[in-house]
Amino acid sequence: MIKTIVKYIVISILTLEAKIILLKYKPKIVGVTGNAGKTGTKEAVSAVLSSNFMVWKNEKSYNGDIGIPLTILHCSNAWSDIYLWLKNIVEGLMLIFLPYNYPEWLVLEIGADKPGDIKKFTSWVKPKIVIVTTIGKTPVHIENFSGKDALIKEKFELVKALRPGGYLILNADDPEVLAMKDLVLGAKVITYGFSPNANLRASNYHIIYSEHNHVKIPSGINFKIDYLGNIIPVKINSIVGRNNVYSAIAGITAGVALGLNFVSMLESIARYERPVGRLKLIEGIEDSIILDDTYNSSPAAVSLALESLTDIEVSGQKIVVLGDMLELGKHTIDANLEIGKKLPQYCDRLITVGQRAKHFAEGALDGGMDVKMITCFDESKAAGKYLRGLVKSGDLVLVKGSQGIRMERVVEQILLHSEDKNKLLVRQDPEWLIR
Numbered sequence: 001m002i003k004t005i006v007k008y009i010v011i012s013i014l015t016l017e018a019k020i021i022l023l024k025y026k027p028k029i030v031g032v033t034g035n036a037g038k039t040g041t042k043e044a045v046s047a048v049l050s051s052n053f054m055v056w057k058n059e060k061s062y063n064g065d066i067g068i069p070l071t072i073l074h075c076s077n078a079w080s081d082i083y084l085w086l087k088n089i090v091e092g093l094m095l096i097f098l099p100y101n102y103p104e105w106l107v108l109e110i111g112a113d114k115p116g117d118i119k120k121f122t123s124w125v126k127p128k129i130v131i132v133t134t135i136g137k138t139p140v141h142i143e144n145f146s147g148k149d150a151l152i153k154e155k156f157e158l159v160k161a162l163r164p165g166g167y168l169i170l171n172a173d174d175p176e177v178l179a180m181k182d183l184v185l186g187a188k189v190i191t192y193g194f195s196p197n198a199n200l201r202a203s204n205y206h207i208i209y210s211e212h213n214h215v216k217i218p219s220g221i222n223f224k225i226d227y228l229g230n231i232i233p234v235k236i237n238s239i240v241g242r243n244n245v246y247s248a249i250a251g252i253t254a255g256v257a258l259g260l261n262f263v264s265m266l267e268s269i270a271r272y273e274r275p276v277g278r279l280k281l282i283e284g285i286e287d288s289i290i291l292d293d294t295y296n297s298s299p300a301a302v303s304l305a306l307e308s309l310t311d312i313e314v315s316g317q318k319i320v321v322l323g324d325m326l327e328l329g330k331h332t333i334d335a336n337l338e339i340g341k342k343l344p345q346y347c348d349r350l351i352t353v354g355q356r357a358k359h360f361a362e363g364a365l366d367g368g369m370d371v372k373m374i375t376c377f378d379e380s381k382a383a384g385k386y387l388r389g390l391v392k393s394g395d396l397v398l399v400k401g402s403q404g405i406r407m408e409r410v411v412e413q414i415l416l417h418s419e420d421k422n423k424l425l426v427r428q429d430p431e432w433l434i435r
Helices: 002-025 040-049 067-074 084-099 148-160 174-181 244-255 262-271 299-310 330-345 359-364 380-388 408-415 418-424
Strands: 027-035 055-057 105-109 128-130 167-171 187-191 200-212 215-227 230-237 280-285 290-292 318-323 349-353 375-377 396-400
Touching: 002 067, 002 244, 027 040, 027 148, 040 055, 040 105, 040 262, 055 067, 067 084, 067 105, 067 290, 128 148, 128 244, 148 174, 148 375, 167 174, 167 244, 174 187, 187 244, 200 244, 215 244, 215 280, 230 244, 244 262, 244 299, 280 418, 290 299, 290 408, 299 318, 299 330, 299 396, 318 380, 330 359, 349 359, 349 380, 359 375, 375 380, 396 408
Parallel strands: 027 105, 027 128, 055 105, 128 167, 167 187, 187 200, 290 396, 318 349, 318 396, 349 375
Antiparallel strands: 200 215, 215 230, 280 290
16 A cells, blocks of 8 residues: 555656656657557657757656656666665656756657556647557457446557657558548647558568578668658668568658658668567577567567568478466456467467467467477466477577566577576566566
């Protein structure tokens, strides 16, 4: 009870400070929402804008009650350290009462775990640019809403908060996102995606390869952007997957809205650091390659990750390790079975982690996968130890699951450079490591 009261008081003070700071400095805001790809898009937008402006962005994926005020105050999450929370409050007061070189732009990732999460911010956060990434067939957190329409309505609250004459940037490949363009007046709408009708259209996506110990390994992506008849080539290292294309092109679209130079935008995108746990390529033991997508999971995100496998050539096996997809409520079994039935076309071997994920295995069997190629575990460490004795040279291992399943522990077991796990893996903060 006391902890809850203290948390409420701290959040209330930080939120009040954040409101005053926005009124004092009047920064322009990019708001990013959606059900997948928010953090990658936030990072790409920040990279593009930073080439021309001073920019602050959310730390990691802190996109809620605490994360938004902390971003505006430029403070870090103090977790359970009351003294650091007091320090954050003092730093907020200093921003209010002392002169400060405050950034011209804030890039705010804004999430919604439950009804009202976005609406409570939109009375005082008024973006100049809003980007909506994707919704998907069965969105994450849907168990906390009355249905998919209610979740979409919550996301749309950020669109409604757009400043008059602002830019609404939409994923043209998601029909429910694209439909938002007809529901708002006075916004300048720009679309992006692989769709021929997108204003900024991605095409010619393919994987870049390098060679290590005579083994061909994926090392990045190339694609092209078609904008106003101009074809612009883009190259990004250390990542794969079309979802990373979406993030990059969304960032470039924000730059286009502001009239930024294409050359500087492409240089920024080429350098931008994709967040850990989001389809990042990592060197594994035995000359294997890990495709680390362990930050979180949803049906749409799993489907995108699996599609990434079809584009990658490997000399060994394609191994998929899937943990539970949480917060799907009554949709859990059907969503798992639907994905599971498609798994044989994407991978040679399946490993599952968690009770819900066993439905992936059930679906994979129905889809024709040999039972000998399926192994189920209750927890991630055991799966990782098993995988450590399984991987061979040339294997590609995709690891994904909801954050509560802690699938980064699987990746840790097969990291080539385990000494670098703190910078390579998600959830390496002390507060996470003790859980």
